[in-house]
Amino acid sequence: MARSPQTVAIDLAQAFATYEKRGVAVFSPQFGSTFRHVGPDALDLLHRLTTNSIIDIPDGSARRTILTNEKGRIVDVFWVMKRSDEELLLVTDSTDPSSMRDWIDRFTIIEDAELIDASDFLARWYVVGPNASDALGEAFPELDFADCGIGELRGMDVVDGGVVLFLMTDTAGLESWLVIGGTPGIPEINSRFEKAGMEPVSNKLFDHIRISNKVPIAGFDLTEDVNPLEAGLLDLIHFEKGCYIGQEVIARLDTYDKVQRSLVGFSQTELTNDVQRIEIGDDILSDNGARRIGWVTSVAQRPRTNELIGLAYLRKTHTQPGSVVITSEGTNLQISP
Incomplete structure (x- = not known):
C-alpha cells in the first residue's frame, strides 16, 4: 500500500533530525553506474574526449570530468578513478549510463581500450555530512580519513576478494565520501556502517542535502540541454589541455561571455x-x-x-x-x- 505524503514527510523529518544530531548520513543511491575502463589506451582516450586533464592523474587518486558533444552540451559528468595506467574506474550518477558508454564506444576505433559495466558486482554508498570522515574512521579504523582533499582515494580488502574504495568528493556540496565495494564485501561493509551508527537513509534526504547546496546531478540537472558553463562546472574544464569534442564551442562561450x-x-x-x-x-x-x-x-x-x-x-x-x-x-x- 502506498504511503501518504504525510507519512513520507514524517519519515523525512525523522531522518533529517538524526542526520543533524550525528552529522553524518549514509545513502545507497538508486541511480548511477560504475564502469571499468581498461587497456593501454584507456587513459589517453578519455583525455582526448573530456574537458578535464586526465592524462596526469596520479595513481591512487581521481578527477571529475565531462563528456561534451559537438555543440558543447553535456553528455555525462563522472569521476575517473585511476587504479593504474591501464585500469580506470568511471563512476557516474547519471540515471542513463548508456549515454557515457555509447559516447566512449563511439570514439573507440583503433584504441586498445575496453569499457566494461561493473555495476552488477560493485555496490555504491554515499557518506555525507560534517562528521563523515570521523564516522568512516570509526567504521574502518584500518584507514586514515583525516585531512583528505577532493579526489583522494583510500582502499582496503574487508574480506577475501571484497575490496572497498573510498573517494572523497563534493557530491552533496559538503564533506562527502563515495564508497565502492565489491560484492563479497557488501555484508561486511553494511555491518561496519551499522556498528558505527551509520544506517542507510532515504534518497529523499540526499536530494534535500544536495539541492540545498545547489549541487547538480547527471541525468537531472546535467544533460544535453545545457553546457558546462551554464551548469557552473567551470572547475571541470581545463582550458589549456588542447582539443576535445565540443572544445571550440565551450572556448567561444567563455571568451566572448555568451552564456x-x-x-x-x-x-x-x-x-x-x-x-x-x-x-x-x-x-x-x-x-x-x-x-x-x-x-x-x-x-x-x-x-x-x-x-x-x-x-x-x-x-x-x-x-x-x-x-x-x-x-x-x-x-x-x-x-x-
Missing part, C-alpha cells in the same frame, strides 16, 4: 499541502507569465515542512536572489542566494 542561462536554486513562496505542485520539467515563466525563461530540473521537500526547493535553469536576466518567477502550473518560486 545565456545559469543554474539556480529556488524555494516556494507559499506553503501548500499539495507536494506535487512543482515537478521536474515544469516550464518557468517571467513574473508576468509572458514568456518562457527556463525550466525545473530537480525538486526536493524540506524535511520539516511541505515546502519544496529545487534547481532550475533560468535566463541570466532573471537570476537575481530574492526575485520571484512563476511555473507554467502557477506556482511562485523565489530565487535562492
Whole structure:
C-alpha cells in the first residue's frame, strides 16, 4: 500500500533530525553506474574526449570530468578513478549510463581500450555530512580519513576478494565520501556502517542535502540541454589541455561571455499541502507569465515542512536572489542566494 505524503514527510523529518544530531548520513543511491575502463589506451582516450586533464592523474587518486558533444552540451559528468595506467574506474550518477558508454564506444576505433559495466558486482554508498570522515574512521579504523582533499582515494580488502574504495568528493556540496565495494564485501561493509551508527537513509534526504547546496546531478540537472558553463562546472574544464569534442564551442562561450542561462536554486513562496505542485520539467515563466525563461530540473521537500526547493535553469536576466518567477502550473518560486 502506498504511503501518504504525510507519512513520507514524517519519515523525512525523522531522518533529517538524526542526520543533524550525528552529522553524518549514509545513502545507497538508486541511480548511477560504475564502469571499468581498461587497456593501454584507456587513459589517453578519455583525455582526448573530456574537458578535464586526465592524462596526469596520479595513481591512487581521481578527477571529475565531462563528456561534451559537438555543440558543447553535456553528455555525462563522472569521476575517473585511476587504479593504474591501464585500469580506470568511471563512476557516474547519471540515471542513463548508456549515454557515457555509447559516447566512449563511439570514439573507440583503433584504441586498445575496453569499457566494461561493473555495476552488477560493485555496490555504491554515499557518506555525507560534517562528521563523515570521523564516522568512516570509526567504521574502518584500518584507514586514515583525516585531512583528505577532493579526489583522494583510500582502499582496503574487508574480506577475501571484497575490496572497498573510498573517494572523497563534493557530491552533496559538503564533506562527502563515495564508497565502492565489491560484492563479497557488501555484508561486511553494511555491518561496519551499522556498528558505527551509520544506517542507510532515504534518497529523499540526499536530494534535500544536495539541492540545498545547489549541487547538480547527471541525468537531472546535467544533460544535453545545457553546457558546462551554464551548469557552473567551470572547475571541470581545463582550458589549456588542447582539443576535445565540443572544445571550440565551450572556448567561444567563455571568451566572448555568451552564456545565456545559469543554474539556480529556488524555494516556494507559499506553503501548500499539495507536494506535487512543482515537478521536474515544469516550464518557468517571467513574473508576468509572458514568456518562457527556463525550466525545473530537480525538486526536493524540506524535511520539516511541505515546502519544496529545487534547481532550475533560468535566463541570466532573471537570476537575481530574492526575485520571484512563476511555473507554467502557477506556482511562485523565489530565487535562492
